[in-house]
Amino acid sequence: MPRCDIIHGFPILPPRMPDTIPVLTIDGPSGSGKGTISRLVARRLDWHYLDSGALYRAIGVAAGWADLDLDDAGALVRCTFDTEIGFQEPEDGDLRVIVNGHDATDELRTETAGAAASAIAAIPEVRAALKDRQRAFRRPPGLVADGRDMGTVIFPDAPYKVFLTASAEERAERRYKQLKDKGVSVTMDGLLREILARDARDASRTVAPLRPAIDAVHIDTTGLGIEAVVGRVLAVVAP
Ligand code: DC
Numbered sequence: 001m002p003r004c005d006i007i008h009g010f011p012i013l014p015p016r017m018p019d020t021i022p023v024l025t026i027d028g029p030s031g032s033g034k035g036t037i038s039r040l041v042a043r044r045l046d047w048h049y050l051d052s053g054a055l056y057r058a059i060g061v062a063a064g065w066a067d068l069d070l071d072d073a074g075a076l077v078r079c080t081f082d083t084e085i086g087f088q089e090p091e092d093g094d095l096r097v098i099v100n101g102h103d104a105t106d107e108l109r110t111e112t113a114g115a116a117a118s119a120i121a122a123i124p125e126v127r128a129a130l131k132d133r134q135r136a137f138r139r140p141p142g143l144v145a146d147g148r149d150m151g152t153v154i155f156p157d158a159p160y161k162v163f164l165t166a167s168a169e170e171r172a173e174r175r176y177k178q179l180k181d182k183g184v185s186v187t188m189d190g191l192l193r194e195i196l197a198r199d200a201r202d203a204s205r206t207v208a209p210l211r212p213a214i215d216a217v218h219i220d221t222t223g224l225g226i227e228a229v230v231g232r233v234l235a236v237v238a239p
Contacts, residue, residue: 019157022047022142024237025150028164029199029210030114031171033221033229037164038146039095040230045144045237050137051087051095052147052154053117055130057108058085058099060116065100070119077125111186111194118198121148122205148202151213160237163212164229166221171195 024047026038035051042049059076062083068075086098096105107113120126127149134154137143145154151161166174172192179186202210212218217236221229 019138021138021140022160022237023138023150023155023158024142024144024160024162024233025155025158025213025216026144026146026162026164026233027148027150027152027210027212027216029171029195029202031175031195032164032166033174033226034146034164036226037221037229037233038144040226041233041237042144044230044234045142047142047144048137048139049095050134050143050145050147050150051097052130052134052145052150054087054095054097054108055085055133056117056121056126057113058097058104059083059120059126060113061104061107062099063120064112064116070116073123073125076120076123077129080120080126080129110184111191114198115194118201122201122207124207127153127207148210149208151216152211153208156213161213161216162233162236163216163218164221165218168192168195168199170222 024041024045026034026041028034035053038051039049059080063070063076063079066079068079070076084098084100088096088098090096094105096103097108098104099108131154134145134147137145138155143155145158147154151158151163169192172188172195175191175195176186176188179191199210219229219232
């Protein structure tokens, strides 16, 4: 049976769960492998999974549908409150993201959605509006939370924190392969430029910039296979 959590931006807050529920935060720059690794680790642990980037991307996609100007912070904050985001996880398939009733999974993965998300994510009111929505994912038996500020801002008390990195070249290469497999035409140079620009924007914004929590375990995934990284991350939870 697919599980579907509807998250509405309007602040009807869910009951606060006790903070004893374990959380593993996995933060890092785009292309560091966070998404793939986090999903696999969540599956192995049988914990819930939060793809926080998908929330920002969903707002970016909804803003695009409404033809909003990415410089109009007021309109983007309203859009955050008005956008309904749901996650569906079929037993044997990838996580689907439903935005305002439409399956936006494929659109969410585009560089356009990523760039819009990165711009929107720099608006403090948007981040504030999504804070409690993200914390609501902390449910028994545990949560794997993937993002940029999971260990620093959203779950600072998480008992397990990982910061994943990889060289910009390797990240661009991984993205290139993914997009090529989907038939999307891109150049390595263009992707590398976009990745570096997004890194710089995510790391330099004043609110919740991309940075490792002081208590995070750093894992450089350059040259490592998926299983090797999953093993290292699982070792953080059960050394
Ligand atoms: O992880 P991702 O590539 O799907 O994230 C898309 C953008 O959303 C990213 O450039 C920055 C922003 N983001 C963020 O600011 N904080 C998060 N916790 C997750 C994503």
